[in-house]
Amino acid sequence: MKKSRYYPFERNRYFYGKLLTVRDFESEQKYFNDKRRMMNRLLFGSGVITGMQVIAVDDKSVSVEMGAAIDALGREIVVPAPVTLKLSMMDGFTNNEYAKNVYLCISYDEKGKEPVHSIANSTVRSDEVSEYNRMLESYRLFIREEAPDPSALPMAGLTEQTVVLYQSSQVRVLQVTPKYVNPGQTFHAMIRIEKTLQAGKVELEYELATERLAAPGGSTVRFAEPSDAQETEYAFQIELCADAVGSGKAQIGVIPGSAVLRVGDKRIDGMSRETGVVHIMHGSVEEQLMDDFLKQPLEVSLESSSDPCIYLAKIGLLQMGPTYVIERVEQVPFGEFVYNPSAAYRLALAEARRNRSVPAGPDSMPELSPALIREAMRSAERDKETPEAAKKTEQAAPLSGTEELRSGFVDIPISPFAKSALSFGKAVKSFVSQEIEHGYGPGDVYIVTNIEERTYDAVSDMLNSGQRAYFGAADVFTGSEFEAELPDIQTGIVAYPQKGTFRIGIKLRQVAEARTVRVRWWAYRSTTGEGEGAAEAETKGNPEIVTLSEAAVSLENKPE
Template sequence: MRKSRYYPFERNRYFYGKLLTVRDFESEQKYFNDKRRMMNRLLHGSGVVTGLQVVAVDEKSVSVEMGAAIDSLGREIVVPSPMTMKLSMMDGFTNNQYAKNVYLCIAYDEKDKEPVHAVANSSVRSDEINDYNRVLESYRLFIRETAPDPASLPLANLTDQTVVVYQDAHVRVLQTTPRYVNPGQLFEMTLRFEKTLKAGRLSFRYELAGQRVEAMQGGTIAFLEPQDGQESEYEMKVLLRADSTAGVKATVGVQADTAALMLDDRQLELPAQNLGEIQILSTSVNERLMSDFVKQSLEASLEAPSEPCIYLAKICLIQVGPTYVIESVEQVPFGEYVYNTSVMYRLSQASAYRDETAGQLVTKSKVKTLAPGQPPELKVNYDPKISELSVDLGIPAGGGTGLAGIVSGFVDIPIEPFTKIAVSPFGRATKSFFSGEIAHGLGEGNVLIVTSLEERSGDAFSDMLSSDERVYGGASEVFKGSEFEPDAPEVKIGTIAYPQKGTFRIGVKVQQSGEPGNVRVRWWAYSAEMAGSSASRSGEVDSIDQALSAMREAAPAGSDAE
């Protein structure tokens, strides 16, 4: 089926005595097909809807799993069962070069089936005439050995502009910049390097040519493929800042006579460069992009290549002796997917959840025993990538009250059977119990309190030998279901310090109902003022005030850590 003009729509008008011909029935089918296909294209776009994964089944063959897609003319492509084929048997594959990247494509296809005798034609022709009774809507798999022009991909220029910096049979370098930015805005330029696996080690160095843009890390752009690199694609981000003047056009590209694109020791000659263009707007970028989309003509919205297809996979080949083998398969290399409304809703929910939890702080503490006589240690570290604040406390063996500003002890908190149970929204019964005020003996001022759940055996002989003592640091529920599961109730531990009184209080929240008893909590209190300089170490926090300050800075407003 060639590229067709779907509109204006025209349907049959029926009346009594109308003579129906082949043209009428074909017009009936075309009316409904064209309407559906135009709505597919305008409402859903084009690309893979589900399935169609490409898997290498051996060194020379691939399998396309069952799935569905919509092409750029809105036609449905359905693969009802897995299809396995050798690359060498596919249309478009040539054996003239084995170390290369090839692209497996799928396209809509129609096949005639059910040949029958054409009775009407026999009246005008003496020989026997056959025709086909059905048209099977099918698909065609084939190989393309060159990457597509970035501008030919669906919605390629809606939000970004991609220019080809260099391209040959082994290497392609692309530069992508946003179409619109605001004055003074920081934005990223993406350099994408595509290469065959055995082409050699790639390096690229040049001076940035830009008008009304500024590189934040200097005007020299340099990329060097890792020594042990075994990838066929690399990306490099370059941070730029737009000019403060609105309503003007900025350009960015490669400055002439400064580029050095190398494959091992071989230099590649770059052609005359196309510059990427960026509009600097005083209005909202999102509003402008949406305006561009809704104002484009119907012809532009339905524009499609003369031979539409979907790139299902990039297949990296390497040469082994006189033949080739499949090294790797990359699924849908140009992101041609169709997301239905249910998927988009789920993704928006997940994105909103990530935004809500992005600022939450995770705290972890760890206590270790040092050799007798060693100074105590306190290390506080914050990892912004995972929003984790870790506190590591090292205590010399033998403990002792007030040794280098550290004291230790324990408290037994009585647990009573639940009388009034507070049920959480998830249906779990919880109740909190608290100790009395505990004097830590370090005087007034801020102290750091670290707690752990301590478990002792109910057997008196084991207790005397201390052979069955276990101290759980952090969340003890991680051991649930294992041989290390604690016998004590599942609890959460919290502390309240009273700096002016030199005391603190420990509270536990019991996660399940049980028999009456005690929960033993081991505690350590640390005072930097009493410790003096003995706890100072390179890269460590040497005062409790600094530790608390680090916690406050790391914690989001209103969090427990604050």
């Protein structure tokens, strides 16, 4: 299998008296292998299925654990036992002064086994000839010292486009944009900065070049690596808004001559002029993406290099005199995984069950029924998915009468690199929203908030776990699979009873990149007692406001 051409399929036809040669037996094996490998590639994709963790066993060696994978040609790769190798002794490792990250790769390989004497060949050759009696399906481990082109990774262009703005042996700057957006939709472009441990502190600034896109937060992009940080990858978002003219192509890139990139004390010029393309379209983006996937030609679905590999780990090296030490190992850095359908189904069920319950904590609302809160969450989620609702960040929606519940959200931008005061590496500047009207007018109300997080990746979308809402202290999930990607922040509320408004404030507890934090709020107050008559009058005048008992009856009768 040196090429990805599996078809057309041909199989042996047997008949009495047929002379079987080596070609016939090889054709028999090829027929079944090609069919199985094509189905592997089309149904499951490529990547690690299970295991194959890369562990640093000492300063210079790594161990690859047992595991299985499927490569881009659909061939199965199995590591039957752990193997330990010294990096400098592996294929592909050169004397690069240990200034680069290196990538440990695995690929399919075949090896001959059980050499035997070949009787047929000995009749035409005087010397003794041996042939292998078996072919062992094995693997090959090797080192690559350059990161792969993002477009060469499997499924890379299905939902988003990645453009390399700058690349060298020590730093790479990537721009990631969604493939489709709706007219008038607000979305985010992701800027990723990858660097080696040996590279100096990175600073980046440039002006956005856009076509049919607006940048509400300004057209200047800035990033400065914190002085106390020791990460090798940073990411931050740029808020963009597509115009409402109609369908077409929008572009985003760098204005030529505006880019300033510094790595340590060195200034680097030569940012790429390549632009990312975002398609503006009407209708469902999800349906369009699935339509693209289903309609792509077979040769595109099976496209791959003749010798594909899987990137098992990114290994960061530190120079120590004339040699090196392994500083860190990042597993499967480009997300090349094959997800078991049964496991994905069970995870989706677990996520659905978890979403049916209301989070408990100091910021929960015990006086409201779980059914009513769940309906409020669903209503808020429906509102947030529309472009019109995205502009109404402070619009309140009444949900009940006896215990009126109103909900809304506000996006608070944080910019820790713009005149932020730092004390021992911790940010101490607070960020406060504009005044928000809760809709009740003057008087006392009860307000609670949560922090919302959105993860944009195919796995989260498949498991319906891309959106999370954190109530109370989110740091209780630190170290678990539910850990938030948001920075560690503290929220607070100041209300103005006489004005019927309030503000939401957030304070950073750690250094973080510039981004926007979405805070959702709920406000309610009791209309019993002195205000009962006014509430009753408001209920009669507004058919959208119902009593708590009416809402409970409606929700109890509604099927899940």
